[in-house]
Amino acid sequence: MINIMIYAEQTNYKLRKASREILGYFSVLAQEQPLQVTALVVGAECNEVIKEIGRCGVRDILVMEGQEYQTYHPNILAQAVVQGASDLRPDYLVLANTAVGKDIAPRVGGKLGWGCVSDVIDLELTDNLTFVKPIYAGKALAQIAGNGQKPLIVTVRPNALKAVDPSPVEPVVSKGVTPDLTGNEHLGYILKEVVAKVTGKTPPLTEADIIVSGGRGMKGPENFVLLEELAEVLGAAVGASRAAVDAGWREHQYQVGQTGKTVSPSLYIACGISGAIQHLAGMSSARTVVAINKDPNAPIFKIADFGIVGDALKILPILTAELKKHLKQTQ
Amino acid sequence: MKILVLVKQTFDTEARITLDEKGQICDKDVNRITNPYDEFALEEAVRIKEKNGAEVVAITLGTEEGEKVLRNALAMGADRAIHITSNLDGLADSRKIAHYLSQVIKGEEADFDLILAGWVAVDNNAALVPGFISEFLQVPLANVVTKLQLQDEMVECEREGDGVSEIISLKLPALVTVQKGINEPRYPTMKNIMAAKKKPIKIINIKELQETEPYTLVKKFYLPVSKGAGKIVVDEGGNSVGELMAFFTEKRFI
Ligand SMILES: Cc1cc2nc3c(=O)[nH]c(=O)nc-3n(C[C@H](O)[C@H](O)[C@H](O)COP(=O)(O)OP(=O)(O)OC[C@H]3O[C@@H](n4cnc5c(N)ncnc54)[C@H](O)[C@@H]3O)c2cc1C
Ligand SMILES: Nc1ncnc2c1ncn2[C@@H]1O[C@H](COP(=O)(O)O)[C@@H](O)[C@H]1O
Numbered sequence: 334m335i336n337i338m339i340y341a342e343q344t345n346y347k348l349r350k351a352s353r354e355i356l357g358y359f360s361v362l363a364q365e366q367p368l369q370v371t372a373l374v375v376g377a378e379c380n381e382v383i384k385e386i387g388r389c390g391v392r393d394i395l396v397m398e399g400q401e402y403q404t405y406h407p408n409i410l411a412q413a414v415v416q417g418a419s420d421l422r423p424d425y426l427v428l429a430n431t432a433v434g435k436d437i438a439p440r441v442g443g444k445l446g447w448g449c450v451s452d453v454i455d456l457e458l459t460d461n462l463t464f465v466k467p468i469y470a471g472k473a474l475a476q477i478a479g480n481g482q483k484p485l486i487v488t489v490r491p492n493a494l495k496a497v498d499p500s501p502v503e504p505v506v507s508k509g510v511t512p513d514l515t516g517n518e519h520l521g522y523i524l525k526e527v528v529a530k531v532t533g534k535t536p537p538l539t540e541a542d543i544i545v546s547g548g549r550g551m552k553g554p555e556n557f558v559l560l561e562e563l564a565e566v567l568g569a570a571v572g573a574s575r576a577a578v579d580a581g582w583r584e585h586q587y588q589v590g591q592t593g594k595t596v597s598p599s600l601y602i603a604c605g606i607s608g609a610i611q612h613l614a615g616m617s618s619a620r621t622v623v624a625i626n627k628d629p630n631a632p633i634f635k636i637a638d639f640g641i642v643g644d645a646l647k648i649l650p651i652l653t654a655e656l657k658k659h660l661k662q663t664q
Numbered sequence: 665m666k667i668l669v670l671v672k673q674t675f676d677t678e679a680r681i682t683l684d685e686k687g688q689i690c691d692k693d694v695n696r697i698t699n700p701y702d703e704f705a706l707e708e709a710v711r712i713k714e715k716n717g718a719e720v721v722a723i724t725l726g727t728e729e730g731e732k733v734l735r736n737a738l739a740m741g742a743d744r745a746i747h748i749t750s751n752l753d754g755l756a757d758s759r760k761i762a763h764y765l766s767q768v769i770k771g772e773e774a775d776f777d778l779i780l781a782g783w784v785a786v787d788n789n790a791a792l793v794p795g796f797i798s799e800f801l802q803v804p805l806a807n808v809v810t811k812l813q814l815q816d817e818m819v820e821c822e823r824e825g826d827g828v829s830e831i832i833s834l835k836l837p838a839l840v841t842v843q844k845g846i847n848e849p850r851y852p853t854m855k856n857i858m859a860a861k862k863k864p865i866k867i868i869n870i871k872e873l874q875e876t877e878p879y880t881l882v883k884k885f886y887l888p889v890s891k892g893a894g895k896i897v898v899d900e901g902g903n904s905v906g907e908l909m910a911f912f913t914e915k916r917f918i
Contacts, residue, residue: 344826405825407805408804431826432808432824433825435791435807437795438792439762439792439793439794439795439796439798439799440795440805442759442792442795443759443762443795443799444799447879448757448758448878448879449759449792450880451758451789451791452789452790452791466789467789468755468788468789469675469681469689469786469787470786470789471888472679472888473681473885473887474885474886475885476883476886477882478880479879479880480877480879485879485880520804521803521804521835522804522805522806522833522835523832523833523835524831525831525832526831527828527830528829529827530827530828530829537826585810585843585844586824588844591677592700592701592844593844595789600915610677610678611678614677621915621917623911629896629898634893634896635893636890636891637893637896638891638911639894639895639911640894640895640896640897641896641897641904641908642896642897643899643904644899647902648899648902648905651902652908652909655906656909659909659918
């Protein structure tokens with residue numbers, strides 16, 4: 334029996350999509366394989382998240398509830414995860430490779446004496462689990478395993494594990510012991526202010542199912558409205574190339590590529606993006622790529638499933654209008 | 665004030681990746697560079713030095729070719745450098761790398777005030793080494809920082825979360841990993857490149873250090889299968905949109 338503990342991350346009292354994917358994936362795997370799957374929830378108010386975990390097919394849930402988890406503090410959360418992992422002694426501790434997952438995974442590994450493999454996109458189960466992760470920005474892949482001595486911490490890239498249909502279960506909750514941090518709450522790390530950067534309307538880039546992305550070929554910041562309008566119809570997030578970011582048309586957090594975000598949406602629509610290797614690095618694991626570019630020799634067409642040679646500024650408004658029309662008809 | 669900067673040698677982002685007959689990554693003709701994020705860390709350290717005065721020490725763990733990234737660090741303004749020589753490459757187990765770096769830091773460099781690092785290395789895309797080091801050294805860590813300011817015994821950081829930015833204050837000594845946007849790294853001048861040749865690099869062979877096991881093992885490498893070219897349509901007056909709509913329908917996006 335392989336014992337798996339999944340840290341179920343939440344934002345605003347809701348289970349994150351990236352965690353939902355991991356929970357669903359393992360609950361389905363556990364129907365056929367000797368896996369014990371337990372979810373770990375840490376938060377100020379966990380009822381909604383517990384229900385959602387049940388809907389992902391995971392029954393056993395360890396909960397640590399407390400006001401100290403209201404706002405994110407990496408040391409406090411890491412302590413709680415360490416406590417949960419020490420109690421449960423899993424063979425694998427799995428987290429989503431989100432900002433929070435990345436921030437706490439090595440801290441937890443450091444405290445527990447465990448190793449870590451990050452940004453995994455696939456896994457295989459034989460006697461043990463092995464993990465696949467892209468290296469050199471997706472230009473190669475490595476299959477990685479633990480050393481067989483110690484448990485392993487794994488972070489999984491959002492959108493990477495294939496969608497499955499888990500069967501909902503009634504959750505069985507056990508209360509975890511909250512670690513005592515009295516007098517040691519800050520650990521030299523004091524959170525002063527949190528500034529929201531994204532409005533609730535669009536999903537975060539790394540978790541978006543569809544991304545509409547613009548490059549230098551969009552000609553100016555004012556034309557990003559065309560991308561936003563298309564994104565709104567599709568429920569997509571808007572990304573950008575480095576050229577567009579460096580020109581100041583878009584904030585850096587929206588940059589896709591080797592020195593930006595790595596994304597794996599179902600659909601990536603690249604508009605006025607040439608397809609430089611560093612850009613492809615960030616989006617080559619997208620399932621389907623559509624490219625609109627004036628230049629028939631643009632490298633982006635080499636990886637596009639559907640390419641349009643043409644002017645993005647002219648095509649985008651027509652596409653948005655057609656999609657709107659289509660949605661009205663099918664509603 | 666003493667600032668340590670962790671710099672890693674990585675493959676050039678333009679590098680083509682191939683496998684040799686043993687299935688290992690072929691590194692013969694690959695140009696190597698300083699991990700781009702580590703240049704932001706270096707630049708930030710040198711700016712602090714220029715403003716407040718500080719000693720800046722660059723540290724790398726890697727093969728002999730790693731001297732190149734240390735010379736670059738010295739040319740950008742670091743005062744001296746430490747090279748932990750080893751045949752461990754850029755894909756080696758992160759916890760193991762952190763173990764050796766921490767050991768050296770805990771030794772002669774234990775009086776540091778600040779450690780700066782890149783938030784991620786572009787070869788293994790791990791973002792793990794700094795987190796492990798912060799635990800091994802028991803210092804506070806702020807990750808993915810886009811703004812940094814020293815204040816008395818503290819360093820104030822603006823960091824990127826998912827959809828939020830956070831203002832954080834760390835008590836020194838501390839570790840900060842930096843993100844693009846924090847500064848524009850300088851190009852070393854010819855004069856500084858020459859001067860860098862005379863600056864000291866201390867070499868520590870990894871064998872002199874206390875050993876540790878790797879916690880992860882690479883079973884094999886492989887190259888992604890290319891999907892093959894898709895459909896290309898030349899647009900004339902918007903006629904491509906109909907075909908794209910058909911494609912969306914076929915793929916069930918709409
Ligand atoms: C270390 C390093 C890291 C990097 N990291 C990144 C990264 O993370 N992300 C990233 O994106 N880049 C990155 N780059 C930069 C990368 O090499 C390219 O310079 C960049 O991706 C180019 O952006 P672009 O495609 O928008 O612009 P360009 O290459 O200038 O391409 C613009 C494209 O738009 C087309 N076009 C023009 N007008 C129109 C129109 N009206 N309609 C349709 N098409 C039009 C043109 O034909 C052209 O193909 C990095 C580079 C280095 C050296
Ligand atoms: N071998 C190394 N030598 C020095 N610094 C390193 C090394 N590996 C990683 N680092 C530092 O840790 C950061 C993150 O690397 P990684 O965890 O490998 O993604 C890098 O940007 C460096 O600052």
